Amino acid sequence: xxxxxxxxxxxxxxxxxxxxxxxxxxxxxxxxxxxxxxxxxxxxxxxxxxxxxxxxxxxxxxxxxxxxxxxxxxxxxxxxxxxxxxxxxxxxxxxxxxxxxxxxxxxxxxxxxxxxxx
Amino acid sequence: xxxxxxxxxxxxxxxxxxxxxxxxxxxxxxxxxxxxxxxxxxxxxxxxxxxxxxxxxxxxxxxxxxxxxxxxxxxxxxxxxxxxxxxxxxxxxxxxxxxxxxxxxxxxxxxxxxxxxxxxxxxxxxxxxxxxxxxxxxxxxxxxxxxxxxxxxxxxxxxxxxxxxxxxxxxxxxxxxxxxxxxxxxxxxxxxxxxxxxxxxxxxxxxxxxxxxxxxxxxxxxxxxxxxxxxxxxxxxxxxxxxxxxxxxxxxxxxxxxxxxxxxxxxxxxxxxxxxxxxxxxxxxxxxxxxxxxxxxxxxxxxxxxxxxxxxxxxxxxxxxxxxxxxxxxxxxxxxxxxxxxxxxxxxxxxxxxxxxxxxxxxxxxxxxxxxxxxxxxxxxxxxxxxxxxxxxxxxxxxxxxxxxxx
Numbered sequence: 001x002x003x004x005x006x007x008x009x010x011x012x013x014x015x016x017x018x019x020x021x022x023x024x025x026x027x028x029x030x031x032x033x034x035x036x037x038x039x040x041x042x043x044x045x046x047x048x049x050x051x052x053x054x055x056x057x058x059x060x061x062x063x064x065x066x067x068x069x070x071x072x073x074x075x076x077x078x079x080x081x082x083x084x085x086x087x088x089x090x091x092x093x094x095x096x097x098x099x100x101x102x103x104x105x106x107x108x109x110x111x112x113x114x115x116x117x118x
Numbered sequence: 119x120x121x122x123x124x125x126x127x128x129x130x131x132x133x134x135x136x137x138x139x140x141x142x143x144x145x146x147x148x149x150x151x152x153x154x155x156x157x158x159x160x161x162x163x164x165x166x167x168x169x170x171x172x173x174x175x176x177x178x179x180x181x182x183x184x185x186x187x188x189x190x191x192x193x194x195x196x197x198x199x200x201x202x203x204x205x206x207x208x209x210x211x212x213x214x215x216x217x218x219x220x221x222x223x224x225x226x227x228x229x230x231x232x233x234x235x236x237x238x239x240x241x242x243x244x245x246x247x248x249x250x251x252x253x254x255x256x257x258x259x260x261x262x263x264x265x266x267x268x269x270x271x272x273x274x275x276x277x278x279x280x281x282x283x284x285x286x287x288x289x290x291x292x293x294x295x296x297x298x299x300x301x302x303x304x305x306x307x308x309x310x311x312x313x314x315x316x317x318x319x320x321x322x323x324x325x326x327x328x329x330x331x332x333x334x335x336x337x338x339x340x341x342x343x344x345x346x347x348x349x350x351x352x353x354x355x356x357x358x359x360x361x362x363x364x365x366x367x368x369x370x371x372x373x374x375x376x377x378x379x380x381x382x383x384x385x386x387x388x389x390x391x392x393x394x395x396x397x398x399x400x401x402x403x404x405x406x407x408x409x410x411x412x413x414x415x416x417x418x419x420x421x422x423x424x425x426x427x428x429x430x431x432x433x434x435x436x437x438x439x440x441x442x443x444x445x446x447x448x449x450x451x452x453x454x455x456x457x458x459x460x461x462x463x464x465x466x467x468x469x470x471x472x473x474x475x476x477x478x479x480x481x482x483x484x485x486x487x488x489x490x491x492x493x494x495x496x497x498x499x500x501x502x503x504x505x506x507x508x509x510x511x512x513x514x515x516x517x518x519x520x521x522x523x524x525x
Contacts, residue, residue: 007155007251008259011240012233014159018167019232019377023225026209026373039217041280042368054281060292063453067295070461074302078258078315081306081472085313089476096469103465106457115457117450 062114066106073102127247128419129158159240162250166239170384174201176431177383177438184442208376216369220277227274228370228377234266235381238388243317245401245422256317257305260392261298264347267385268294271349274378275366286365289449293353296456297346300339300464307336307471308396321400325408326483330397332490335467335498337397339460341436344389346452348382351441353452390433394426398433401426463501470497 080095109115124131133154140150175190175198182189190197215224240250241259253259268291275287309315311332312323320329330337346353367378394400401422402408408416415421447455470493478489 003151004251004253006152007159008237008240008253010152010155011159011250012237014156014163015233015236016229018163018236019229022205022209022373023229023377026211026213030210030372031212033212034214036217038214041216041218041278042282054284057288060288063292063296063457066457067299070299071302074299074306077303077306077468078309081310082313082315084310084472084475089473092472092476095472099465099469103462106461110458115454117453 059117066109066114069102069105073099125418125420129248133158158250162239163236166236166384169387170380171201171205173383173387173434174204174380176434180435180438181442184439205376208373211372213372213374214369216279218279219369220279223273223277224369225374227270227277228374228381230273231267231270231381232377234263234270235385235388237263237266238385241317242388242391243321243395243400244426245419246318246322246417247419248423249318252316252318254314254316257309257315257320261302261305265298267381271366274370278366278369280369283366283368286368290349290366293449293452294347294349296453297343297353297460300456300460301343301347303461303464303468304336304340304343305396306468307333310468310471310475317395317400321395321402324399324403326406327487328397328399328403332487333467333471333494334491335463335494336471337393339464339467340397341393343460344393345437345440346456348386348389348437350382350386350437352444352447354441354446386437387430387434390435390437391426391430393433394429398429400429463497466497467494470494 076098077095080091080098084092136154136157137150140153145153178200179189179197190200193199193203215221238260241253241256243249243252271290271294272287275283275285275290278284308320308329311329312320314320314323345351367375370378402425404413404416407413416425471490474490474493478486481489
């Protein structure tokens, strides 16, 4: 067990080094001639208008909340799925009850109009 | 130390030889493990990078053929050297950082995108004897490492100091985060059918019958969610070239952009590999054929690796086929499709698989397969009927509305 995660840790370290090497090489050999026009923010060729950090649309937050609820549900479903072979049918039905409660939540969200993109 | 020994079990062969060599030089056991792991990781990552370069060529040629043109064919025979020319061009380009950008986050984003995809190859089983590591929570690791890629998109969009990059990043993350739910729920289905989260276990459980035949709906939902997770067409709001001009990576130039592009292609191929492992039998899945003595060569690690790469390439080709045949979907249609259709459908398929797995456990193999397959067909037919009834109601209400407006 311990050795497997050591491998994953080393893999992540190598995974960070591998992209950095060409980037460092490029930083060495590429030309560097900054001027303000080149570094201006791109807005389809015209001058930028207004702040660049725009107001956050509230609908993203609602979708993130619904995602959070269902993601935590799937985290709880992982051990349920793994234990199905050893345990009787009753356990399957319990898991289905759990999924059912959360589906009721989804139906509520749907009927309240929270899943619209307006 | 024979060639046959190497051909039958390459990694252990080399590991034993190296261990002998290093203990002879006087290294301690812990250090030897670290050195061996390091060498193994380097070989695997170099292989993955070479595969990535090949994928750029494959992608460009396949796009071209879908669009009835030839694709790159000037540089090298059949344009094979084209990706290397692309890399050289990207490396020598000037690296323009926009004014006011958040330099640290701006530089970390492409590195994180590449790292999240490379780290997925630690668990992909190329063969029963060639793999990075056999985690017993491999499916969970897949979901976790994929989520790092989503993080890199928000970092890229935010740090660019560009409102359109930020908007593109928001939409992209809303997309990716929504489609995680049907993806994770359908990932649970091979876990239930194989009773293990380890990819080696799932591959070996398919030696009798592919999971795509046991549960075709799960495969279809996973395919659609995977395409949405990858951010490819028809869900490619990020690269909506006609809308946001490359979205979150509009301010990136040179090799940083190169890493975003390369990691997206590699991610698509890795998902093709996962589809092969989870639903099509991975490096095995020969329906019991390899137990016959005439077909014993099918258990050779190199043959298994070739079979796996072929299946992954087929999955990648299917993803490209969808990409180059369908128009882009609007953001509200995309989110409605996910939350109102895919999430309920995937939960229904999960419940169905869990119940039938228990009820049909006593039947012989063909009875089990038939039962599972028919249940999926029934769910599919019922879903299509519900959608058609809904469509008919819509059509009728539109017709009455048109009538009323005419009178």
